[in-house]
Amino acid sequence: MVYPGHLKKLVEALTRFPGIGQKSAQRIAFYLLGCSREDVVAIARAMVDAKDKLGFCQTCGSLAETDLCIYCSDSKRDNNLLCVVQEPRDVLVLERTGQYSGLYHVLHGALSPLDGIGPEELKLDRLVSRIRESEIREVIIATNPNVEGDATAGYLARLLNPLSVRVTRIAFGLPVGGDIEYADDLTLSRALDGRRVI
Amino acid sequence: MFYLESLLIKGFRNYHYQQLQFNPRLNIICGGNAQGKTNLLESIYYLSVTRSFRTRRDQELVNWEEPLFYLKGIFYKYDLRNSIRISYRKNAQLKVKVNDKAVSRYAHLQQFPIVVFSPDDVLLIREGPSIRRRFLNLEASRLSPQYFEELRAYQRVLQQRNNLLKKLYGRGSRQINELLEPWDETLVSLGSNIIHTRVKIIKYLEKEGKVFFENMTSSRETISLEYAASVEYSEAFNETKEIFRRRLEKAREIEIRKGSTVVGPHLDDLKIMINGYDSRKYSSQGQKRTAALSLKMAEVSLFRKEHNDCPIILLDDVFSEFDEKRKMHLLDFLRDNSGQCFISTAIGIDNLLESISSDYKTISIHQGRASDEVSRPGN
Numbered sequence: 088m089v090y091p092g093h094l095k096k097l098v099e100a101l102t103r104f105p106g107i108g109q110k111s112a113q114r115i116a117f118y119l120l121g122c123s124r125e126d127v128v129a130i131a132r133a134m135v136d137a138k139d140k141l142g143f144c145q146t147c148g149s150l151a152e153t154d155l156c157i158y159c160s161d162s163k164r165d166n167n168l169l170c171v172v173q174e175p176r177d178v179l180v181l182e183r184t185g186q187y188s189g190l191y192h193v194l195h196g197a198l199s200p201l202d203g204i205g206p207e208e209l210k211l212d213r214l215v216s217r218i219r220e221s222e223i224r225e226v227i228i229a230t231n232p233n234v235e236g237d238a239t240a241g242y243l244a245r246l247l248n249p250l251s252v253r254v255t256r257i258a259f260g261l262p263v264g265g266d267i268e269y270a271d272d273l274t275l276s277r278a279l280d281g282r283r284v285i
Numbered sequence: 286m287f288y289l290e291s292l293l294i295k296g297f298r299n300y301h302y303q304q305l306q307f308n309p310r311l312n313i314i315c316g317g318n319a320q321g322k323t324n325l326l327e328s329i330y331y332l333s334v335t336r337s338f339r340t341r342r343d344q345e346l347v348n349w350e351e352p353l354f355y356l357k358g359i360f361y362k363y364d365l366r367n368s369i370r371i372s373y374r375k376n377a378q379l380k381v382k383v384n385d386k387a388v389s390r391y392a393h394l395q396q397f398p399i400v401v402f403s404p405d406d407v408l409l410i411r412e413g414p415s416i417r418r419r420f421l422n423l424e425a426s427r428l429s430p431q432y433f434e435e436l437r438a439y440q441r442v443l444q445q446r447n448n449l450l451k452k453l454y455g456r457g458s459r460q461i462n463e464l465l466e467p468w469d470e471t472l473v474s475l476g477s478n479i480i481h482t483r484v485k486i487i488k489y490l491e492k493e494g495k496v497f498f499e500n501m502t503s504s505r506e507t508i509s510l511e512y513a514a515s516v517e518y519s520e521a522f523n524e525t526k527e528i529f530r531r532r533l534e535k536a537r538e539i540e541i542r543k544g545s546t547v548v549g550p551h552l553d554d555l556k557i558m559i560n561g562y563d564s565r566k567y568s569s570q571g572q573k574r575t576a577a578l579s580l581k582m583a584e585v586s587l588f589r590k591e592h593n594d595c596p597i598i599l600l601d602d603v604f605s606e607f608d609e610k611r612k613m614h615l616l617d618f619l620r621d622n623s624g625q626c627f628i629s630t631a632i633g634i635d636n637l638l639e640s641i642s643s644d645y646k647t648i649s650i651h652q653g654r655a656s657d658e659v660s661r662p663g664n
Contacts, residue, residue, distance in 0.1 A: 241467030
């Protein structure tokens with residue numbers, strides 16, 4: 088395939104995006120070429136600005152525009168409750184529920200010796216000292232329900248045990264509004280394990 | 286009743302184009318060596334499982350003069366006619382269509398159940414434990430759909446844990462325990478599940494296999510199966526977990542030195558005993574073959590009990606090493622089994638077939654072509 092040099096470079100750059108292959112990259116490239124210069128500059132600026140202005144909260148590790156994120160600096164939030172998640176995007180998902188009003192702690196990963204991720208990489212000592220110095224009474228562990236997420240939850244449970252806090256694991260089970268018949272076997276069996284009295 | 290009525294083979298192994306009609310019960314595929322008998326069985330197996338029992342590489346299945354292979358089978362299932370079409374072209378995705386609807390190969394699996402016995406199955410007795418674990422895993426997945434998922438998760442934990450063990454050498458014991466315990470927990474609970482499902486499937490297989498084996502040997506010999514576990518399991522699930530946990534604790538030092546997990550179902554074995562002796566060490570070639578066949582036929586019986594229907598049975602070159610009595614017993618079993626069966630043979634078995642009272646069809650294969658099909662009605 089013969090491309091003009093700058094188009095080639097643009098397509099190449101766009102294929103780095105997750106979920107974007109050669110064809111989608113080409114479509115986006117031609118879309119951009121069709122835009123006005125101002126629009127393209129605005130799009131590029133939005134990317135650069137996001138990169139420059141967004142960092143991680145010093146306290147909890149979620150996305151923040153200043154040293155403290157909007158959750159940690161919000162005095163109306165319930166500071167007895169802490170939810171531990173793997174990724175910053177998990178915070179957004181939990182926020183969308185509108186159900187949770189406590190604080191967060193983002194690990195930026197899960198224990199995975201194969202990827203060289205141990206307790207040090209997750210900076211778990213910082214989590215422990217944070218809990219020690221705060222009024223947190225319950226820690227909800229919301230790591231992913233897979234092998235690595237479960238091991239991380241198990242490790243955290245042991246680690247937090249000596250502190251006088253209640254440690255809970257988020258429940259697993261059926262998607263609400265769905266039919267039992269469409270649930271996969273493993274989800275259903277975990278839902279059975281996690282049943283509760285009504 | 287479930288059977289393959291007809292088959293069209295194009296460009297598969299040494300076949301260019303072949304249309305075949307089958308008997309709903311017994312089909313004898315005969316012919317000299319290297320004419321295409323096993324290839325025919327393989328194509329039937331492929332229609333059901335979308336995989337060969339001889340190779341993992343689909344490329345090998347395409348005739349070397351053809352660009353692709355195409356198989357079409359008409360299966361009857363609960364009196365309903367199903368057409369299955371599969372085509373494969375090198376470097377392209379496999380296409381599977383059931384009744385003109387495209388399906389994924391995994392959704393297709395087990396829809397048209399089939400059991401194969403080939404000369405290689407004697408390896409089940411002769412080789413090391415891994416081949417028997419694979420057999421157990423396959424059987425257990427059929428019995429419990431959850432098993433497959435649990436096994437996958439177990440293997441993942443194992444990988445993570447082994448990797449961790451390699452990094453722990455020289456660290457303090459408190460830190461070691463701290464790091465290992467969360468992985469131990471999942472390893473133990475998944476592993477105990479796996480052990481218990483395997484033990485259950487072995488009990489079933491033993492019960493069915495015993496009947497077949499004793500028939501084959503005119504009750505002169507007996508077979509028994511035993512789960513050889515690295516963790517002494519108990520009837521009670523929680524107790525197995527406890528034993529497993531204690532074994533892991535005891536093995537800490539060795540595990541760290543070796544850098545790998547030394548207890549668990551990934552190391553276990555299925556012990557197959559003939560007259561109480563380990564068949565791997567103390568058995569003749571004929572005994573090994575009979576034992577392997579018994580396991581496969583136990584699989585058939587088990588399936589029949591569970592689904593009230595028979596899988597199709599493929600027997601590749603099964604007659605070459607059995608004496609007359611065993612051959613007769615096998616044919617009796619197949620007759621009583623009431624499902625469809627395909628038997629390939631290079632030796633004449635007309636005298637045997639004379640004596641069983643069921644109809645069958647003989648198909649002769651010569652250089653990738655079927656000829657002089659003979660049907661014989663039942664007496």
